[in-house]
Amino acid sequence: MNRLKIFLLCICVIAAACSPKVKLKKIEHNIFGLTSSEPAGVDSAAIKMISPYKTAIDSEMNEIIGTSAVVMTKGEPEGLLGNFVADLTLFIARRQYRPDDSINIDFCFLNNGGLRRDLPQGKINKGIIFELMPFENTLVILTLSGQNTYDLIRRIAAMGGMPVAGIRFGIKDKNPVSITLDSKPFDLNRNYKIVTSDYLAEGGENFSFLKNPVRYETIGIKLRDAIIEYILMQTGKGNELNPTLDGRIYYEK
Amino acid sequence: MKNRNRRDFLKYLIGTSAYLSLGSVPFELIAKKGFHKLTILYTNDVHSHIDPFPDNDPKFPSMGGVVSRAALIRRIRNEEKNVLLFDAGDIFQGTPYFNRFGGVPELKLMSMMGYDAATIGNHDFDNGIDGIVKVMPNMNFPFICSNYDFSSTAMAGKTVPYRIFEKEGIRIGVFGLGIELEGLVPKNCFGKTFFLDPVQKAAEMAFFLKKEMKCPLVICLSHLGYFYKSNKISDHALARQSKNIDLIIGGHTHTFLDSPPAYRNKENKEIFVCQVGWAGLKLGRIDAFLEGNLAETRMESTIETIRKKTSEI
Numbered sequence A: 001m002n003r004l005k006i007f008l009l010c011i012c013v014i015a016a017a018c019s020p021k022v023k024l025k026k027i028e029h030n031i032f033g034l035t036s037s038e039p040a041g042v043d044s045a046a047i048k049m050i051s052p053y054k055t056a057i058d059s060e061m062n063e064i065i066g067t068s069a070v071v072m073t074k075g076e077p078e079g080l081l082g083n084f085v086a087d088l089t090l091f092i093a094r095r096q097y098r099p100d101d102s103i104n105i106d107f108c109f110l111n112n113g114g115l116r117r118d119l120p121q122g123k124i125n126k127g128i129i130f131e132l133m134p135f136e137n138t139l140v141i142l143t144l145s146g147q148n149t150y151d152l153i154r155r156i157a158a159m160g161g162m163p164v165a166g167i168r169f170g171i172k173d174k175n176p177v178s179i180t181l182d183s184k185p186f187d188l189n190r191n192y193k194i195v196t197s198d199y200l201a202e203g204g205e206n207f208s209f210l211k212n213p214v215r216y217e218t219i220g221i222k223l224r225d226a227i228i229e230y231i232l233m234q235t236g237k238g239n240e241l242n243p244t245l246d247g248r249i250y251y252e253k
Numbered sequence B: 001m002k003n004r005n006r007r008d009f010l011k012y013l014i015g016t017s018a019y020l021s022l023g024s025v026p027f028e029l030i031a032k033k034g035f036h037k038l039t040i041l042y043t044n045d046v047h048s049h050i051d052p053f054p055d056n057d058p059k060f061p062s063m064g065g066v067v068s069r070a071a072l073i074r075r076i077r078n079e080e081k082n083v084l085l086f087d088a089g090d091i092f093q094g095t096p097y098f099n100r101f102g103g104v105p106e107l108k109l110m111s112m113m114g115y116d117a118a119t120i121g122n123h124d125f126d127n128g129i130d131g132i133v134k135v136m137p138n139m140n141f142p143f144i145c146s147n148y149d150f151s152s153t154a155m156a157g158k159t160v161p162y163r164i165f166e167k168e169g170i171r172i173g174v175f176g177l178g179i180e181l182e183g184l185v186p187k188n189c190f191g192k193t194f195f196l197d198p199v200q201k202a203a204e205m206a207f208f209l210k211k212e213m214k215c216p217l218v219i220c221l222s223h224l225g226y227f228y229k230s231n232k233i234s235d236h237a238l239a240r241q242s243k244n245i246d247l248i249i250g251g252h253t254h255t256f257l258d259s260p261p262a263y264r265n266k267e268n269k270e271i272f273v274c275q276v277g278w279a280g281l282k283l284g285r286i287d288a289f290l291e292g293n294l295a296e297t298r299m300e301s302t303i304e305t306i307r308k309k310t311s312e313i
Helices: A044-061 A080-096 A126-132 A146-158 A223-236 B002-014 B027-031 B066-079 B096-101 B104-113 B128-138 B198-212 B235-241
Strands: A003-016 A022-024 A029-036 A064-068 A107-109 A122-125 A138-144 A167-172 A175-181 A192-197 A215-222 A249-251 B036-043 B083-087 B162-167 B170-177 B217-222 B247-249 B262-264 B270-274 B282-290 B296-305
Touching (some): A044 A126, A044 B066, A044 B104, A064 A223, A080 A138, A122 A126, A138 A146, B036 B066, B036 B247, B066 B104, B066 B282, B083 B217, B104 B128, B217 B235, B235 B247, B270 B282, B270 B296
Parallel strands (some): B170 B217, B247 B270
Antiparallel strands (some): A138 A192, B282 B296
16 A cells, blocks of 8 residues: 655746746756555545446456466567467457458457556456457458568567567567568568458558558457457366467567 | 755655645745645546456556545545646546446546546547547536647537636646547547647647736646657657746656656746556646745645555445
8 A cells, every 4th residue: 555655846936027927937846755555535426426337337347258377468579468369369360251262361460559458367357358458449351462561560570569470570670580471481472361450450550551451351350359259268168368478579689 | 966955854854744745835935925826636548447456456456446536636625725637638448437338437527526627638539529529518627629620520619729727816727739640540530630730739829828818837738648769749849849838747658757857948947747657546746836926936746646445345
């Protein structure tokens, strides 16, 4: 129960120059760190106001859907949380996707900014997944030219890594090296199919070069629903969630 | 050296008491006739975090929550005469409360806590312009936006470019800056909202409030973000290019600024930038001390961590 209090004191002397204008003459400040163990207290009016909303939310969101063996946090060039969500997204999307050219999805990429909280070790309820993925983003399949795919990978490398699945590469001087997909080297002369969120596909986080893909397909599933479905599936199999770091993106020395 | 000595002296003076904020003010100042104290409270990026974080949260166990925040604000209101309460945007999106109720409880609770104003953050657009308009009847405070042109949208006339608050005859001018929406918010969510240059708008607004409206204290509610490695405009950059702003209450980057950093503005005057992380984990507090003839202002900052009481629901 630590309450951190930092005091900053400053003196601003405002002197009237050409009256009635006021002028800031001098600022002086000091910083103090103080701690206290006293909690803030309880506001009964707030409890009363929250109550009906909370009851409705809790009845839906307190449902335990799975258990995680580890704490999952974001990381660069890879992180447990990013690996977990990207892997399950690729898995669910591949399962859901019915390609008319019988070519399935090559890899998945998502953004760390879209993962809005860590996952705790232990029981995971539905509410936690809503906080992890509060947005109503849906999954889309983009077919990109080899060059466009390379531009995307280069951008991921330049950003120091993003959540990916189905692809592996090193980062050297902010550029991707030794890119492999399903153990095969990257081929600039073919198209690739990627699964991502509609947010990124429509230029979010300034991925504007994704706006003109060879093909844009939807599979009618929200990213959040994919996460919930995957966790329920693992729970059904008696599995705890246990993602690992596998060096899918690494710094080349 | 002088600073260090003064700091040590004041540290002893304040000791471990939490609310001796007046203890750091010279008694002769308090004793003077026409002395005013303003208490400015602020949050940013609360992101629909109405409930406290769970007890087993890896980073913020039992922290945050409106019940505790409301209690703290109520306590401060009981202790202080002139309280202003602001939010720097991204009120919405982050918990199922927003997914299910579209922002209604967030705005009702902020109204109950007596927020005086908020600016609009990028995530406040997540249910589109119509989504904001729909829930606005639940709020009793204004959205202050100086650099979004909503005139071609359903939000036309529903926000204000600035607001002047008055406490004991002291005028506090407040304006609001939003972040570039293109590339950040889906186009269909912000529609025909036009983003205007925040540096230019800030200059106009601050000059108007400070010089024309004679506000001794000018506050910018900003959702630009604290700092970027790129040359994207931020509070850090704005502070140095600005004139006539005393305080930037910022948001967007979820930055925990436990002591608001001081900057030198374009005229080499000091300006402070505040931001208290996100999720309603903290409440920022600035105490400004003004003299009746406005010849002298002192400011003091406190950051309160919001924690639930063990007996809380």
